[in-house]
Amino acid sequence: MADPAKRHCPCEGSGAAARAREELRHYLDDVLACGHLVPQAVQDAALVVVSELLVNALRHSCGPCTLDLGWAQGGVEIDVTDANPHRPRPRVPDPNGSERGWGWPLVRRLTTGVAIRQDTLGAGRHPYGAPWSARPTAPHPPRR
Numbered sequence: 001m002a003d004p005a006k007r008h009c010p011c012e013g014s015g016a017a018a019r020a021r022e023e024l025r026h027y028l029d030d031v032l033a034c035g036h037l038v039p040q041a042v043q044d045a046a047l048v049v050v051s052e053l054l055v056n057a058l059r060h061s062c063g064p065c066t067l068d069l070g071w072a073q074g075g076v077e078i079d080v081t082d083a084n085p086h087r088p089r090p091r092v093p094d095p096n097g098s099e100r101g102w103g104w105p106l107v108r109r110l111t112t113g114v115a116i117r118q119d120t121l122g123a124g125r126h127p128y129g130a131p132w133s134a135r136p137t138a139p140h141p142p143r144r
Contacts, residue, residue, distance in 0.1 A: 004030035007069040011054055011080075020054045020067045021047050024078075027069045031076065038076065045110040046076050052103045057082035075112070087116055 009023045028043050050067065057065040063083025070077040091101035108114055 001035045003071045004034050004036075006071075007067075009067040009069075011058070011065045011067050016058055016065065017051050017054050020050050023067060024050050024069060028076070031071060034071075036071065036074070042076070046078065049107050049110055050078055050080075052107050053078065053080040056088065056103055057084075060084055060088065 004027065007023060007027050009020060011017075011020050024046055028038060028046070031038055054065060054067060057080050061082035061084040065080060065082045068079040068081070070079075090104040093101035093105060
């Protein structure tokens with residue numbers, strides 16, 4: 001069984017999140033065409049994760065963002081890279097009406113893991129800030 005080719009997508013401007021979701025849908029079609037099984041719940045989680053990471057990257061960065069998709073160890077890997085030189089920091093969600101701070105817990109809940117890597121300038125390296133890497137999984141039942 002072959003693995004699908006990696007995908008790279010620059011994401012800027014109006015409609016960037018929608019284009020990124022469309023890119024992910026095409027990538028998932030490639031994954032399925034290669035014979036890999038991706039449950040619908042994982043596909044749905046991946047779409048939410050791409051949206052959340054990309055919207056945050058666009059909101060908190062002053063430059064270009066990119067989306068990279070890959071397949072490794074039986075799962076979809078999502079990397080979102082932005083031009084912000086500072087590491088992202090999670091915010092505490094406000095249950096009293098604020099819309100901010102909910103994305104990080106949501107992404108962590110929908111993935112097997114999230115990593116933030118600080119990139120450095122050097123030969124062949126992109127001058128971007130912090131790539132977010134995530135690997136979507138089926139949503140877990142609520143904890144009690």
